[in-house]
Amino acid sequence: xxxNQFFVQGLALLGxxxxxxxxxxxxxxxxxxxxxxxxxxxxxxxxxxxIQSVMVLGIAxxxxxxxYSLVIAILLIxxxx
Numbered sequence: 016x017x018x019n020q021f022f023v024q025g026l027a028l029l030g031x032x033x034x035x036x037x038x039x040x041x042x043x044x045x046x047x048x049x050x051x052x053x054x055x056x057x058x059x060x061x062x063x064x065x066i067q068s069v070m071v072l073g074i075a076x077x078x079x080x081x082x083y084s085l086v087i088a089i090l091l092i093x094x095x096x
Contacts, residue, residue: 027095034091037084044077 052070056063 023095027091031088031091034084034088038081041077041081041084044080045074048073048077 055066
């Protein structure tokens with residue numbers, strides 16, 4: 016069974032939209048991480064530098080999810096779309 020060119024293009028664009036939903040989880044995760052880091056610093060101000068370094072590492076790892084989903088969406092749009 017062979018699919019129509021427009022059908023494949025439509026599904027590729029739909030997949031790109033679904034891939035960008037990962038940005039929601041990434042944004043929520045970064046917000047939670049920053050909020051918990053603020054709580055931790057307010058409870059233990061002496062450990063602020065250690066908490067900040069761990070928070071930055073966690074946010075950088077969360078950011079990679081958004082970057083990967085953006086790359087996948089761009090590939091779907093420009094290669095199949």
